[in-house]
Each structure stands twice: as structure tokens, then as C-alpha cells.
Amino acid sequence: MNKTTNFFAVDLGATSGRTILGTVSTDSLQLREITRFPNHIIETCGHFYWDIFALYYEIVEGLKKVAKENIKISSVGIDTWGVDFVFFGKDGEILRNPYSYRDPHTVGAMERYFSIVPREKVYALTGIQFMNFNSLFQLSTLHTNNCSALEAADKILFVPDALSYLLTGNMVTEYTIASTSQILNPATKRLELELLKAAGVRSEQFAEMVYPGHQVGVLSDSIQKATGLSAVPVIAVAGHDTASAVAAVPAVDEHFAYLSSGTWSLMGIETKQAIITDESFKQNFTNEGGIEGTTRFLKNICGLWLIERCRAEWEAQGHRKMSYDEMNNAALSAAPFRSLINPDAPCFANPASMLDAIAGYCKATSQPVPVTEAEVARCIFESLALRYRQVFRMLQSMSPFSIDCLHIIGGGSLNEVLDQFTSNAVGVDVLAGPAECTAVGNIMLQAKAAGLVPDIHAMRQLIARSVATKKFTPQDAAKWDEAYETYNKVYRTDI
Secondary structure (H helix, E strand, O other): OOOOOOEEEEEOOOEEEEEEEEEEOOOOOOEEEEEEEEEOOEEEEEEEEEEEHHHHHHHHHHHHHHOOOOOOOOOOOEEEEEOOEEEEOOOOOOOOEEEEOOOHHOOHHHHHHHOOOHOOOOOOOOOOOOOOOHHHHHHHHHHOOOOOHHHHHEEEEEEEHHHHHHHHEEEEEEEHHOOOOEEEEOOEEEHHHHHHHHHOOOOHOOOEEEEEEEEEEEEEEHHHHOOOOOOOOEOOOOOOOOHHHHHHOOOOOOOOOEEOOOOOEEEEEEEEEOOOOOHHHHOOOOOEEOOHHOEEEEEEEEEHHHHHHHHHHHOOOOOOOOOHHHHHHHHHHOOOOOOOOOOOOOOOOOOOOOHHHHHHHHHOOOOOOOOOOOHHHHHHHHHHHHHHHHHHHHHHHHHOOOHHHHHEEEEHHHOOOOOOOOHHHHHOEEEEEEHHHHHHHHHHHHHHHHOOOOOHHHHHHHHHHHHHOOEEOOOHOOOOOOOHHHHHHOOOOOO
């Protein structure tokens, strides 16, 4: 008999969250969405906050629904976006809602911090890509601004760890989520004391470091009473959503790169050791924690944020909202390589109008301004594909092994136009899927903790048997080579 086991995954993104039931057997994995809910950024008193209590409420509601359906779950696992954290007082109470990484209080924070600890030393100790919203710079800014919550904090927990604490009453610091902070040393796998001290933070303000698969605790008595569930274990999965996603790549060996495609794009490789070199520093690559002691060597790239912002503007202007298929077909109808942008130029970070930002970039680089929805979509998709080529070439130069294919995972893997453009631009086969990679990785790590699979290789074998992928092979190489030359001519980082 092929016995099945149920796991409960909480997958929280920067705009929405979901609770998902994963049913695992010896040869398959099935997912069912239990609840879906928005994750609002709250603007008040000049700052942007996450509503941690609303997220906790939604998790409990999902657990209640599972209990009401008389579904027995073996464990619970939570993954979220990176870098953000919650302050807790000595009494275990939350001191205030956490700032969002999009809060502007860290503008200029890196330069201020580098006056204390040089940029080169920070990278040598952490191997983390410099972004002004990294936890290190958030904490340093809060210290500089005499933040009362930081001063009173007995413990600082990253978001998935904070939510696990609210469910169990136990505090931990999960390794993969901590690795996004720019405080963790990947060689020692410990928080770097020198960096903490310069940020005005004490090491004892963080909980014990644990690794994916660790049991944080069980649902507290109050949660059991509220939901009707028993003392279900809560597992520290790969708490960073990208770490869970990469764990779900259905790769057959190590010779692959991955592109986690969504609001953000993250392109990288999985390595046994961190890669911290002059070249990785120059190109601003990051070394984040993976499962089973691996490192995710990657670079953050702006992703489908560009097209989503444009779609929202068109809808606000009264345009009929096109489906994704309609958008892709429209893009294919537009003239190729008419206008190209650097998706990671500062002007696209959070503009009042994305359409105006694209127009401004094209004007500044003496290119035709895309006007129609089809022209804008084509501009974005081609530019993303060419940016992927640029980063892929950097990866090839620094990888300790040859890269034979590119796995595209996440919701963006469903965009077959972008998948094909990416294969064309990068020049290797693209395997697209799974789209639900983060939830799949979360659930499979729970399954590994339960002893259903022994290691990451077995995890990926089961995933490959359970999810469909689609293969894209490179086309029109000469045209994309020529387009890449044009892209490099208009590539700007100062607009």
C-alpha cells in the first residue's frame, strides 16, 4: 500500500500569502491550496510596516480549516521573504510591527556603515550582495536613530522564526533566513560579532542557530485549543523562500543554474562552499545558505515587478486588463529589439510611474520610446532575457563546474515567451517548472524531517516524478548575439 502523509506549508511573499496542504507518498507529491490572503504593507507615521499579527491570524485560520476537514497533518513549516525581522521584549511580547524592507529609512545606510567597517571587509566576512535593505543596514540605521524597540529588544527574530515562535513559544534563528542578513559568516556559519557590534546590536539578542529540518517545537496549548489540532510539530524548513524554492529544483546533477522567477528574479548556482573572490565582490554576487550545508551563489535581478507595475498603470488608466496569455501574444506581435533597458537601473526600483521610468530610460539612451502595451511588454521581456544572459556569463566565469542547463522555477516559469527568450539569450536549454517551487521545497523539507526521504537527491527525484517541466531550446542565436551587443551599448546604471 502506498501510504500518504500530509504536511502544512505556510508560504509568505511580499504581496500575498498562502497555506498549502502537501500530500507525499513514496512516489508522488500533490499540493492543495487551503487559503490565500493579501500581505499588506502598512504606511503610517512616515514608515512602512508588515502586519505580523495579520499574518499570524491567517496561519491560524488555515490550520482551523485543515482541522475542520479532519485532515491529519504531520507537521507545519513556514517560509517567507528575507532580511526583515521582529523585536521581542523580555516578556516574549512583540514590541512593534516590523519595518518592511521597502521602508526608505535605509537610504544612505550602507555608506554610513562603511565609514565604520569598510565595504571590502563586510563582503569578505559575509559574501553577501550589497543592498541597502539588508538586515545589517536596517539594524545599523535603527541604532543610529535611537530606535526604542531595538533598545528594548531581548530577542530579534527573522520573520519565519517569529511566526514559528508565535505558534510554539520557542525561539530559534534558522540558518537560511539568517544568511540573507549580511551578518552571517558562511565559513563559520555564525553571526559575525564585529559586524553586529558596529551596528549597535548584541549577539545574545539572537536565538540559537538551527538548520533546515530542526523541530522548533509543537503547536502550543492555546493554538491547539483555537484550531482543534493536536500537538503537531513545527519544523524549521528553509525559512527563506528562495532557499525552499531552490531545494525544489528537479535537477539530475550539480551542473545547472537556476532562475527563481517572480517579482524578483534570482539567478545562481548551488555550491558546496561560498564563493568570495575579487570578481564576486566586483559583480556584487551573494552567498546565501542552502540545505544540507550548500551555498546558493546568486545575484538578485529585477523581475516581473516591471510588467506588473505597468499592468496596474494601464488598468488605472481604464485599459481592459489583459490576461497573461494576451500580454504574451501582444509582445510577440511587436517589433523585436526596438527598445532595451537595464532592468536593474535605479529608476525602476520603485518609481511613481513605471511607464514614465521606461520612457525616460529610452530617451536618455537615444532609443525609441515604447508606447503601446505590446511594445512595452516586448521591451521588458527582451531586456530581462538579455540581463539574464549578462548575469549567466558572470556565473559561468566564477562557477567551479560547467553549467549545462538553466532551470526556471517559480510563477514566472509559466511565462513561455520569457522562457523562450531566456533560452535564446543565454544559449542553453531551459527547463521551466515547477511554478509552485517554494511550497514544494517547504513540504519536501518537512518530509525529509519526517524521514520519508533521506537527502536532497531523493527529494529532487520525487519532485521530478511529480511535477511537469517544459523544455525550451535556443533559437535565432545570431539575432540574439546582435541584440546583446545593442543591450551592452545602452546598458546604464546611473539612470
